[in-house]
Amino acid sequence: MNVNEIFDVIRNFDLSGIIRELGAEEHVLTQPEMIGLAAAAATGLLLCLLGLKIVRVWAALTGLILGFAGGLTAGGMLGLNETGMLIAGGVLGIILAVLGAVLYRVGVFLTVFASAAGVSVYLIAPQDWIWSLVCVAIALAAAILAIRFVAVLTIIVTSVGGAAAAGTAIYYLLPVTGSLIHIALCVVICVIGILVQLLLESKKQKKRSLKKAAQIREEKSTANEVEKARAMMENLDKMSEDNDEEPAEEAEEDEYLDEEPEEDFEDDDMIIIDLDDEEESKK
Template sequence: MIMNMDYILGQVQGYLDTGMAVLTDKGRGLGQADLITLIVVAATGLLFCFFGLKMVRFWAAVLGLAVGFSGGAYLASYFGLDGYIPLIIGAAAGLILAGLCAGFFLAGAFFVMWILGTAGSACILQPKDWQFMLVCAAIGLVIGLITLKFAGPVTMLVTGICGGFAAGQAIYILLPLKNRIINIAVIAVLAILGIIVQFLLESKKRKKQHLKKAEEIRNTQSVANEVDKARAMVDNLDQEAPVMEAGPDDIGEEPEDEDEAYSGMDFDDIDEDIDEEFLEDDEEFEDDDDIQIFSLDDDEK
């Protein structure tokens, strides 16, 4: 197992030496492959530097695919599998790890920070055996665990520094200058600008989210106020409306029976009117009788 770890470390160290040689050997002539590598490193570093937090899911998917494929293929070969089986296992492991890292923000940020922390520590410490490589991995793990608590700030700081270093070093090699101070200045300026830009973009994003949330709350309260006003208006109308008992004549309907038709009449007033009429008729009748009797008497005479 130690021999396998030494072999893996040797491979990783070889890749690091090759990359560092391209990024540091300014004196020698650059071939076409070196130019392409520097341009790719500069572009990737600038993206990390200025859009590290915004593109963290993308970087997590890319690194997850690469690490999962390499680890799965190596483990399959270690256990004696050959042919296309290691490639298939590596591809499956890479896709699964890429999907998990891209689908969950914290998992992706943790993974990216772990890889960047490990790679940065390895570039600084230059480990010669697997024990020092484990130390670099432990440093990256600590950075990843801190990222779980402070995902945004840590991601912006680490990606800004790492991206600024990679892009600044590549740009410095491409420039026709040989001055160490200029090299450090380019790296520092890019790193600082990248961190500031990322914080400004994140602040703008959070401001938009707060404004949107405030607008939603305002709309909700406005609707609630309108509903309360309408309910209060209906209650006031119910309290102020007079209680009226309308008969059938008021609503323009024919009474269904006689009791309903005369339910609103005052029968005492009707009786008094009838009695007065009868008294008047009696008096008239008495006068007529007298006249008739008087006329009869004249005839007899």
């Protein structure tokens, strides 16, 4: 299959037509179709159960596929040759894959957009470009809302999309018929996927809360140690100030004691002088 044939397959891809063909009573599954259905069932189950858990992986795969298909289509519309179409598809696919894997919200956008688009096409089965635009609008609205409500919408959309793919593939692989069985398979898988993803997300939030609580306790203990050290330094400063004041007071007392004998000596001299004056007066 050359590049032009790949371009034609991408341009003429009709999911609803493929489903109708598989569901025809006279249709017998071929070996390639059985392999494709088994792969679709496995991928759908993984998406349904681990949509949010490994959203970066889904974003990288989605970005690679959408980018390659978009680049190939754009190159074909621009009239590029096969090499140019492959280069355009490869470059755009790698760019979208890297952006989806590195930037978390870009990855959520791509994953939810692809899942919502697949579910919309599966349920609406558009026959013209108007309904195709409706499917794109639904997928775009869901992807934009998922940027704001990451966990809730990603879990719901990936569970529904994965359940639709897995339930439909399993239904066509099983030797049973009936629309109720088909719907029951999709609903059961969807409910299980939502419960599993909610459980995984709750464990993740619990670990994050415990980590944050441990960080807060560590910060508080560090603050308490700093406060204790500061109080100890203040006490040491006060003790050193008290020690500096006591020698000064003792020095003042010593000076006072040293001055008292001088005053007594002066008084004695005055008494002696007065006695001498009295003796002279008597004479």
